[in-house]
Amino acid sequence: MNQDAILRGFQSLPPEAQKQVADFITFLQTRYKPARRKTRQTHLSAEAFVGIWKDRDDLQDSSKWVHETRTREWGQNNDIPRSG
Numbered sequence: 001m002n003q004d005a006i007l008r009g010f011q012s013l014p015p016e017a018q019k020q021v022a023d024f025i026t027f028l029q030t031r032y033k034p035a036r037r038k039t040r041q042t043h044l045s046a047e048a049f050v051g052i053w054k055d056r057d058d059l060q061d062s063s064k065w066v067h068e069t070r071t072r073e074w075g076q077n078n079d080i081p082r083s084g
């Protein structure tokens with residue numbers, strides 16, 4: 001069946017059937033969409049942000065840092081249980 005015959009067949013259908021054909025074409029386009037090229041993944045350790053705080057002595061104990069920051073910002077009345 002050539003394209004002209006397909007077009008004539010499509011045009012001879014009632015509007016509801018034409019909608020069904022159009023929906024089916026959309027489905028087939030989605031199903032047979034060319035595979036997207038996979039992106040190259042890098043290891044997390046290669047990312048620029050890794051290690052940005054390695055030289056910060058105040059962040060060695062993150063729980064302590066959070067507690068001290070909260071105390072400084074919110075005052076003494078922030079008795080949040082800490083581990084350790």
